[in-house]
Amino acid sequence: MKRVVFGVLAAGLALLLRPAALMAHHEILAKFDNNKKVTLRGFVTEINWKNPHAHLFMDVRDGNAVSNWAIELESPVDLEKAGWKADSLKPGDAITVLGIAARDGSRQAWADSVVMTNGGKKVFDVRPPQTAPVARPSTAVPRTPDGHPRLGSEPGQPSGYWANPSSTYLVENGVKVLADEYGLLRNIADAPKIAPLQKWALDLYTLRQRNFLKDDPMFLFCKPPGGPRQFQTRYGAQFLEDVERKRIFVLIGGGNRNFRIVYMDGRGQTGRLNGDADNPLYYGRSIGKWEGDTLVVDTKGFNEAFWFTNGGLPHTDQLHLVERFTRSDATTLKYEVTIDDPGAYNRTWSSGWTMQWVEGPEMPPYFCQDNRP
Numbered sequence: 001m002k003r004v005v006f007g008v009l010a011a012g013l014a015l016l017l018r019p020a021a022l023m024a025h026h027e028i029l030a031k032f033d034n035n036k037k038v039t040l041r042g043f044v045t046e047i048n049w050k051n052p053h054a055h056l057f058m059d060v061r062d063g064n065a066v067s068n069w070a071i072e073l074e075s076p077v078d079l080e081k082a083g084w085k086a087d088s089l090k091p092g093d094a095i096t097v098l099g100i101a102a103r104d105g106s107r108q109a110w111a112d113s114v115v116m117t118n119g120g121k122k123v124f125d126v127r128p129p130q131t132a133p134v135a136r137p138s139t140a141v142p143r144t145p146d147g148h149p150r151l152g153s154e155p156g157q158p159s160g161y162w163a164n165p166s167s168t169y170l171v172e173n174g175v176k177v178l179a180d181e182y183g184l185l186r187n188i189a190d191a192p193k194i195a196p197l198q199k200w201a202l203d204l205y206t207l208r209q210r211n212f213l214k215d216d217p218m219f220l221f222c223k224p225p226g227g228p229r230q231f232q233t234r235y236g237a238q239f240l241e242d243v244e245r246k247r248i249f250v251l252i253g254g255g256n257r258n259f260r261i262v263y264m265d266g267r268g269q270t271g272r273l274n275g276d277a278d279n280p281l282y283y284g285r286s287i288g289k290w291e292g293d294t295l296v297v298d299t300k301g302f303n304e305a306f307w308f309t310n311g312g313l314p315h316t317d318q319l320h321l322v323e324r325f326t327r328s329d330a331t332t333l334k335y336e337v338t339i340d341d342p343g344a345y346n347r348t349w350s351s352g353w354t355m356q357w358v359e360g361p362e363m364p365p366y367f368c369q370d371n372r373p
Contacts, residue, residue: 027182028100030214032072032110036101040069040109041117044093049076049086051367052219056089056114056124058097069107071097071114074126077235077364082126089114089123139330141293144243149293149327151239151248153359160359161253162333163236167353170228170309170337171195181234183311185209194313201314201344208312217306224258224282227308227321228337231355235364248288248295253363262288262297269298280317282306295325316343324352331357 042060045068054073059066073079076086089095094117102108114124142150142157153159169183172195178186185191191206208215217223225233235253242249246265252258260283269287280303288297299321302308308315324336336352339345 027180027184027213027216027219028110029184030212030216030219031102031108032100033103034100036103038097038099038101038109040071040097040099042069042095044089044091044095046091047086047089051075051077054079054086054124056095056111058095067107069097069109071099071109071111073111073114073124078126079124081364084124084126089116094118095123141327141330144241148290148295150241151295151325151327151333152241158360159362160357161236161238161251161361161363162231162355163234163253163358164356165232165335165353166355167351168232169311170232170313170339170351172349173351179311181310182213183232183309184213185311194311195339196346196349197314198344198346204314205312213312216312223306225252226282226284226302226306227315227319228323228335228351229307229309230260230283231335231353232310236355236358238363251363257363257365257367258283260284260286262286262295264288269300271301280304284319284321293326297321297323297325299323314344315341318343333357 040058040060042058044056044058046057048055048057052075054076056071056073058069058071060069096113096115096117097109097111098113098115099109099111111124113122115122142154144150168181169179171177171179171193175193177190177193180186185194188206188209191209192202194205197205213219218225218229224230230250230252231237233253237253238251240249240251246263248262248264250260250262252260263286266289267287269285271285280301282303282305284299285301286297286299288295290296300319302315302317302319304315304317307313308319318341320340322338322340324334326334326336328334333355334352335355336350338348338350340348
């Protein structure tokens with residue numbers, strides 16, 4: 001691990017090249033209408049290779065008029081994983097784009113396909129992100145000298161992080177509903193099944209769903225993915241155990257490389273005066289302990305300025321989480337969470353999923369604010 005902590009929210013980064021590129025890595029249907037198919041033929045004028053989404057700009061002729069369109073693509077992280085670079089297309093290249101148009105009628109489109117006019121080569125093509133666990137042979141769990149499972153890599157071994165969650169949205173254990181990667185329900189009528197929501201919370205959750213999650217503060221304003229959401233993001237999470245100071249850093253791959261600290265020094269679940277006691281946090285204050293081979297983390301002290309899960313389930317500042325991390329083998333981490341929020345839910349409820357070990361690389365460099373005005 002070369003970095004211990006990745007700092008606070010990135011600020012003062014490069015200015016946006018076009019007004020079209022305002023949305024962060026978002027629910028695609030929040031900005032684009034799946035029923036408004038478009039085919040655009042023209043010439044590349046510019047490539048904007050920045051997170052959270054790359055954009056290409058192209059001149060499109062319509063009769064005697066020429067208009068410039070912004071074409072939104074996947075994140076450069078995903079594009080580069082698929083072998084593409086910023087110069088895979090160059091200004092002047094003739095292309096055809098198949099996609100869906102912006103809901104607001106502006107000259108923007110999400111690209112389902114980008115093809116070179118000369119030769120028909122498909123470019124900037126990315127396979128859908130993997131969200132199901134990968135079948136791997138079970139191997140022994142690496143352990144620390146005191147016998148606890150390591151949540152990171154062993155000293156002298158390749159680094160890695162946890163990603164590919166088996167579920168990317170929070171739903172009560174035993175409930176079966178269909179939703180996409182961002183937590184948008186296939187059937188809005190399933191909203192009351194998700195969790196024991198109070199009436200106001202169900203109404204707000206349903207509104208967020210009907211609006212295609214377009215008001216998500218993580219995507220609009222780069223707010224941190226606090227709560228279970230940090231383990232639902234595409235770019236994973238990493239644990240760094242600071243044994244000497246009795247704490248664990250949890251580094252977040254999908255939110256400007258934010259981090260949270262889990263204190264393992266036996267302190268009580270009370271905040272410090274003039275500190276986190278009266279200053280609610282995005283990640284709350286986390287107190288951890290080992291129960292056998294499971295790390296149990298008790299977290300309180302959240303603010304209400306973020307969505308604590310994909311899909312927009314509400315929470316209040318009374319949110320209390322108990323998270324359980326169990327490394328069942330070398331490549332699988334089981335995540336279980338119990339949610340207690342008497343301000344938003346009728347009772348305590350639980351959910352959980354697994355994540356897979358991605359060995360070798362550091363987490364992808366992803367900064368939501370790369371492409372902010």
